[in-house]
Amino acid sequence: MNNIGSIMGGLIGAISNANNVSTEKIKELKILTMNEVFNELKEKINKYNELSRNTENLGLNNSEVAKIEEEIRSLKAKIDELNSSIEGKSKIEKMKMTLNITSIESEITLKEMDLEEEKKKAKKDYDSRIQSSNKKIEDTKKEIESFIKVTEESLEKIVKNLSKKEEINNFKLTTLQEQGLNKLGLSVSDLSGIKLTNTELWLLEKLSNYSDEGVKNFNIVGLNNISMGINIRKSDDLKLYLKKFINIKNNKIAKEKLIEGTDLEETKKYYDNIMKVELLNLENIEKEEVRITGEEKKKLEIKKEAIENKINTVNEMVDEMIKEVIKEELKKREIVIPSFVPVTKYFNAPNEEE
Structure with a gap:
């Protein structure tokens, strides 16, 4: 049973390769208008400005530090008070007051140790918040630069879409293939950097024989090529073979909406x-x-x-x-x-x- 499964799998793979049909889906692209471009750009810049202001206003969290410092000042004031009142006291009273001062001094020492720890914690917390904020700023800067770059590239390709007819990769379209491409609503310039299979080139040539309306609605059946393993019986079959062109056209339409x-x-x-x-x-x-x-x-x-x-x-x-x-x-x-x-x-x- 396993051998049969392996054989069938191999046959299916061979048929798929012969047809030159990938499993890539037809892509529906988000249409972005120029108004949305400016709104998004403004939003990103506002975000950057707000992050920059927030970073400038970041400070050490000194609440716990201030509390301990106040406690130390209070304890030192007690020592001063005891020292100022020690004159004229009996020997035993002086000894008691000295013990009290010593005890307070020990407490101050512990408080000062706590203070140093709190200062380190506050500094560490501050550095962490600064680092986090700076990273957000850098990420936003990259977003803005990338957004502008991508938008400019799209604008140039849309507005200046015509170019000299010349070889595309390692092939050149025949007159009939170019006519078929035009019926799909595409021009040679739209294929810049695109690689086409022999099946796709054959289909472009065949499409030149049909009406613009027929090609537009994929209302073409009966296209067969035994050597290429092509058998188109319904419009969905044609869409399957032409999905690369459909994706290019969807991308072109989406980009053209940018300047509409x-x-x-x-x-x-x-x-x-x-x-x-x-x-x-x-x-x-x-x-x-x-x-x-x-x-x-x-x-x-x-x-x-x-x-x-x-x-x-x-x-x-x-x-x-x-x-x-x-x-x-x-x-x-x-x-x-x-x-x-x-x-x-x-x-x-x-x-x-x-």
Whole structure:
């Protein structure tokens, strides 16, 4: 029975590998708006400021120390009182008073030992509270820096999402594969750093034959490839094979929500309109470069350089636009970026005069 179980397990594993289907689930991502970004940033900065104030106001817990010090002063006052009244007393009375003074002095000695212990305890407690408070401050500082960094990276990827068509990892999409990708609501730029299996590449090509609506609703059945072990009989089967693309699209939608309803939407439109034209011009020049030589090629190189310079300038301009939008929002919401935050691209960018 165990052997049969092992064989079946091996077969199931082989089928899974042949299909190139992982057990990763389709991810539903939290959508964060720009308003929520600023609110969360302000909350984190307020938390940092409060922790800093609390740390500055931390002091030694001297209540027990003060109590013992008061007891010692009281005992010393008793000794002074006894010493001042010892004159004129009989010998026996003087001896009694001396014994009393000696007893009080012993008590003072013990109290002073207690006092030193309490001072050590108070110092240890103070150091512990300072250490704990400093750790919370450092953790909050890291949170703020990380939050700003991640937000800036997301903003740049959303607003400046178009890039030159070039090889992705070790493969290049065919025209049909790219069409299939577009029908899924994705572009080549969305696959940056993503590795695709042969199954996924085959599916992209097949999707190019179907309507946008059909692909959007995964209303495609009957896609079969015996050698790849693919047999799609219902929309859920297709979703299983396309879950990598679905996750990329969900992530893209969530990120785009970040700039929805803000001036950055217009910034993105401005960027897209220019870059679509210039990237296409660049692509056409590079195709033509392969076929010509001599003076004509030199002319193309000059045109190519001019386009590349324009693309670089547009990127710089859009960075400035994003920076200005962030600067205005921070000012409007009275958010002051703490001094410990290093210079960043948008949220803590240096002033022009700097």
